[in-house]
Amino acid sequence: GPLAGRVSILTVGALSAALVWPVRRAILRMRVARVEEILRRSADVVALEDWTALAAEPDGKLVTIYGWVRGRARLDHPVGRETAVGVGLPCQAKFPGLFESLHDFDLVDEGGRSISIRVEGGRMFGTPNVTLEGHELRQLFAALGVPNGATASSWQVHALRDGDPVMVVGFKQTERDPMASALREPAQCLALGSSAPQPLLIFSIPAERRAV
Numbered sequence: 001g002p003l004a005g006r007v008s009i010l011t012v013g014a015l016s017a018a019l020v021w022p023v024r025r026a027i028l029r030m031r032v033a034r035v036e037e038i039l040r041r042s043a044d045v046v047a048l049e050d051w052t053a054l055a056a057e058p059d060g061k062l063v064t065i066y067g068w069v070r071g072r073a074r075l076d077h078p079v080g081r082e083t084a085v086g087v088g089l090p091c092q093a094k095f096p097g098l099f100e101s102l103h104d105f106d107l108v109d110e111g112g113r114s115i116s117i118r119v120e121g122g123r124m125f126g127t128p129n130v131t132l133e134g135h136e137l138r139q140l141f142a143a144l145g146v147p148n149g150a151t152a153s154s155w156q157v158h159a160l161r162d163g164d165p166v167m168v169v170g171f172k173q174t175e176r177d178p179m180a181s182a183l184r185e186p187a188q189c190l191a192l193g194s195s196a197p198q199p200l201l202i203f204s205i206p207a208e209r210r211a212v
Contacts, residue, residue: 066205
């Protein structure tokens with residue numbers, strides 16, 4: 001009678017609440033997969049062995065390249081007892097979403113050649129790859145200055161570390177190389193970055209992690 005009806009309503013409500021976050025995650029995964037598919041179709045893919053061809057492309061060209069991360073700077077606080085170039089923290093409560101902190105880095109190919117990745121305005125995509133203890137997560141949030149109203153929605157975070165394989169979608173830039181010196185003319189180097197309103201995109205890919 002009435003009691004059975006109330007139990008049914010409570011059961012359906014509890015199941016619906018329990019499914020909210022899994023459904024949201026599934027929607028996010030589908031959106032990321034869709035974005036990745038569109039990017040692969042629209043961007044000009046520059047293979048690892050064809051990096052030299054990138055120099056001939058005009059600045060502002062949208063390209064996709066693959067390689068391994070080599071950081072120029074690292075986060076002050078380790079992520080899972082390992083230094084990291086960047087990290088993505090899933091948050092909920094007052095600040096739902098993904099909090100990201102990321103430094104510029106070099107993308108290195110199998111031959112040791114590198115391209116500078118300018119991450120300002122960029123976005124990271126990837127499966128969480130580091131599981132933290134509660135106190136480690138709290139310390140990381142504090143070290144990165146995450147707002148007090150944000151709480152972690154998972155024990156896992158997405159860390160970008162030296163040697164991680166990634167696919168980068170961005171716009172070709174030619175800039176002065178701060179690491180090189182030239183007597184007559186400033187040395188030039190290749191870089192990828194954002195081009196407002198389109199951001200640089202960094203996708204972690206399932207490949208072998210390497211020493212760089």
